Amino acid sequence: MRYFLMILILLVGCLMPIQASVNAKLGSFLKAPMVAALVNFLVGGIILFLVVLLTRPSNNLMQTIKEAPFHAWIGGAIGAIYVSSVIFLVPRLGAALSFGLIVAGQLIFSLLIDHYGLFGIPVQPVNWGRILGVFLILAGVFVIQKF
Template sequence: MEGLSVVMVLIAGSLLPLQAGVNALLARASGHTLWAAGVSFFIGTIALILVFILQRASWPMLSQLKTAPIVAWAGGLMGAFFVYCMAFFAPKLGAATLLALVISGQIGMSLVLDHFGVAGYTQHVISWQRVLGFLLMLSGVFLIKKF
């Protein structure tokens, strides 16, 4: 199962630059990035509902949903911001710079989340080696952008 997980996550990651590009195409065709991001979320929502129904999964009870902390509901807002930024900046930055920035942002936030053990992550104290890895990634962003 672990091998399948690795492959699925690699595929999901490889689709990010493609998703940014096709959403940018939709934004250009429609004349508005917000519209393109909304359509992307709408189609994704329909797809998830269909998969949920096909799996014959049980719907959560309202009482279960009420137990989630308020911050747990912010994921959709974060996703909307991400999809909007990808569609807006993809044509301006290019795929390599765009994703280098995304990955660097993800690693930077991951270091903070791990260090403090928040949002459900196990605590891993930040080290100079981890910070160095992050700084090397940022230097990679600079090189990708420059050349």
């Protein structure tokens, strides 16, 4: 099951440069990157609204929402910053360099989250193998940037 989930998340990762490319195209077409980001979230919000309506979550959803910790609410703001930044930067840096740097940033901060158990994530200490993995990603970004 673990390998299936790993393949699934790899495939989901493949969607990110596609999303960035089509959002960047929309931003260029509209001549307004922030409007393109808004359209992205509106379409996604409508789809999620329909999914929630069709799946009918538990009756105590509103009470559960009220009890969520503060940091659980910042995901939407982070998503807005991320999508807006990608729409602006991908046309200027290219998809490969942009996503190489995004992955490097994700891995660096993911190691901190794992090591310290931030945001309720189970602790997984940093080790030399994980650090080497980040350096290999950074080396790959350097090669992409050079060529």
